[in-house]
Amino acid sequence: MKKGKFISFEGVEGSGKSTQMKLAIKFLEKKGFPVVFVYEPGSTAIGEEIRKVLLDPAYKKIDNYCELFLFIASRAQLIKQTIEPELAKGKIVVSDRFTDATICYQGYGSGLDIDFIKRVNSFAKLKPDLTILLDINAVKGLQRVKQKDRIEQKCLAYHQRVREGYLKLTAEEPERIKIVEAEGVKETAEKIRKLLERFLGLQPML
Ligand code: TMP
Numbered sequence: 001m002k003k004g005k006f007i008s009f010e011g012v013e014g015s016g017k018s019t020q021m022k023l024a025i026k027f028l029e030k031k032g033f034p035v036v037f038v039y040e041p042g043s044t045a046i047g048e049e050i051r052k053v054l055l056d057p058a059y060k061k062i063d064n065y066c067e068l069f070l071f072i073a074s075r076a077q078l079i080k081q082t083i084e085p086e087l088a089k090g091k092i093v094v095s096d097r098f099t100d101a102t103i104c105y106q107g108y109g110s111g112l113d114i115d116f117i118k119r120v121n122s123f124a125k126l127k128p129d130l131t132i133l134l135d136i137n138a139v140k141g142l143q144r145v146k147q148k149d150r151i152e153q154k155c156l157a158y159h160q161r162v163r164e165g166y167l168k169l170t171a172e173e174p175e176r177i178k179i180v181e182a183e184g185v186k187e188t189a190e191k192i193r194k195l196l197e198r199f200l201g202l203q204p205m206l
Pocket of ligand 1: 013039040041071096097098099101102103105106151152
């Protein structure tokens with residue numbers, strides 16, 4: 001039984017997701033919520049092994065389906081091992097990426113059939129209650145990434161398709177996915193804080 005809340009953060013490379021998630025978690029903890037942070041792929045011992053394979057630039061020739069199912073495999077372990085048990089305890093689980101990333105990267109980015117990915121994703125039987133999409137122009141985002149992993153090394157057109165994918169998903173599910181323009185750290189954090197306050201029914205801070 002899910003008692004907690006599940007919040008995911010999404011965005012193209014270089015959108016400042018990590019910084020913003022840290023600030024959001026700090027805010028939630030200050031408000032007294034018990035928070036568990038996870039990220040994909042990874043966060044479990046098995047998931048970390050899968051992450052190494054997925055992001056290693058040595059495996060440029062990875063097949064699209066092999067890549068897809070490795071992301072799914074990491075997610076399956078994470079859901080069973082961490083996300084479901086923590087939600088059952090009433091925690092707020094904050095995840096750095098979830099099923100939307102698979103639709104946008106493996107679907108819109110790599111060209112795998114979107115409906116097929118949605119069907120594969122459905123094994124999770126879990127959707128974020130709230131998704132915060134940090135949006136940034138793909139050129140600007142990629143410029144911010146210093147040491148690029150295998151996926152970050154993909155061409156600009158790929159990352160532009162990923163961004164378009166996120167924007168399409170946002171249009172399909174505006175209630176769940178909230179878009180935040182990734183600008184300055186402070187302004188962006190402020191917008192996210194407001195979204196969290198609204199989502200959790202908190203009194204807005206003055
Ligand atoms: P990150 O730690 O930079 O977010 O690394 C994860 C990378 O994996 C990022 O480039 C997005 C990508 N990714 C997918 O392609 N599909 C997925 O389903 C997930 C969760 C991530």
